[in-house]
Amino acid sequence: QKEVEQDPGPLSxxxxxxxxxxxxxSNSAFQYFMWYRQYSRKGPELxxxxxxxxxxxxxxxxxxxxxxxxxISSFIRDSQPSDSxxxxxxMISGANSKLTFGKGITLSVRP
Amino acid sequence: xxxxxQSPRYKIIExxxxxxxxxxxxxxxxxxxxxxxxxxxxxKLLIQFQNNGVVDDSQLPKDRFSAERLKGVDxxxxxxxxxxxxxxxxLCASSLxxxxxxxxxxxxxxxxx
Numbered sequence: 001q002k003e004v005e006q007d008p009g010p011l012s013x014x015x016x017x018x019x020x021x022x023x024x025x026s027n028s029a030f031q032y033f034m035w036y037r038q039y040s041r042k043g044p045e046l047x048x049x050x051x052x053x054x055x056x057x058x059x060x061x062x063x064x065x066x067x068x069x070x071x072i073s074s075f076i077r078d079s080q081p082s083d084s085x086x087x088x089x090x091m092i093s094g095a096n097s098k099l100t101f102g103k104g105i106t107l108s109v110r111p
Numbered sequence: 112x113x114x115x116x117q118s119p120r121y122k123i124i125e126x127x128x129x130x131x132x133x134x135x136x137x138x139x140x141x142x143x144x145x146x147x148x149x150x151x152x153x154x155k156l157l158i159q160f161q162n163n164g165v166v167d168d169s170q171l172p173k174d175r176f177s178a179e180r181l182k183g184v185d186x187x188x189x190x191x192x193x194x195x196x197x198x199x200x201x202l203c204a205s206s207l208x209x210x211x212x213x214x215x216x217x218x219x220x221x222x223x224x
Contacts, residue, residue: 004153032210043115043202043215044154088153097142097209098167101153 003027006089006102014110019076023089023102026070030091030100033065035074038086038104047087048074079109113137115216117203123222129191132219136184136205142166143180144213145188146202154202160186161209193223 006023013019021035032051036044048063050056050072056063062075076083088104116135124130136143141162146154157176158168162183171178175194180186190197200218 006153041217041220043204043217045215046212049212090153092210097206097211097213098156098159099144099154099213101155103151103153 003100004089004091004102007105008103009105010108011105012108012110013079015079015081017079017109019079019083019107019109020073021075021087021089021105021107022071022073024069024071025091027091027093027100028070029093032092033063033072034090034092034099035061035063036088036090036101038088040085044088076107079107081109081111084108115203115205115214117201117216117219119219120217121220121222123224124193125224126195127192129189130193130221131187131189132201132203132221134186134188134203134216136186136203137214139207140205140214141183141208142206142211142213143186144204144206145178145186146204146215148200148202148218150199157188166209190221193221195223197221198223 035047038044053067060077064073086104086106089102090099143160145157148154157171158178159166160180163180178188202218204213204215206213
């Protein structure tokens with residue numbers, strides 16, 4: 001079993017839709033949880049960073065962490081064509097800041 | 112603020128050849144990372160430096176890969192000899208310190224024929 005599992009894609013939605021992204025993990029040592037966005041031929045960029053269980057909101061982006069279920073999710077509201085990218089969940093155990101990534105899911109938002 | 116710089120952006124080589132990648136982190140960032148991202152996968156950490164010392168190289172194939180960070184600033188990653196399965200994007204990232212936000216460069220796309 002991989003340490004981080006991410007829902008397979010690709011995902012295609014119409015503009016304005018709510019997008020749901022999910023990851024599960026097996027390592028209880030993970031303490032910090034991130035979502036990265038990666039445009040084609042670019043490096044990943046950090047969207048959101050959470051530490052504790054619960055919700056965190058930033059504009060159209062919401063991240064949720066449920067440590068008891070080892071499950072994280074994110075939602076993109078009012079999706080735009082510019083949101084078309086690959087979304088990666090990532091986690092850190094805190095010991096040395098080593099990031100463990102999910103496989104990523106490619107999102108396409110249709111105008 | 113300038114981002115993480117990497118060169119070259121693209122490289123095509125034949126198997127058994129050697130190749131080197133260069134990374135210049137964000138000014139003042141003590142921690143530098145090299146990741147390998149195979150098509151359809153998330154990035155996988157190869158090596159992590161704190162200043163010019165190695166923090167984690169547990170996933171670096173040391174029989175063919177090497178990396179250095181002289182003077183604690185720029186870094187080079189070398190593959191010698193390259194194999195077909197080394198075809199991937201090599202990403203460099205930097206952060207102010209451990210458990211700080213990592214900022215990624217655009218990556219170097221390597222194709223081994």
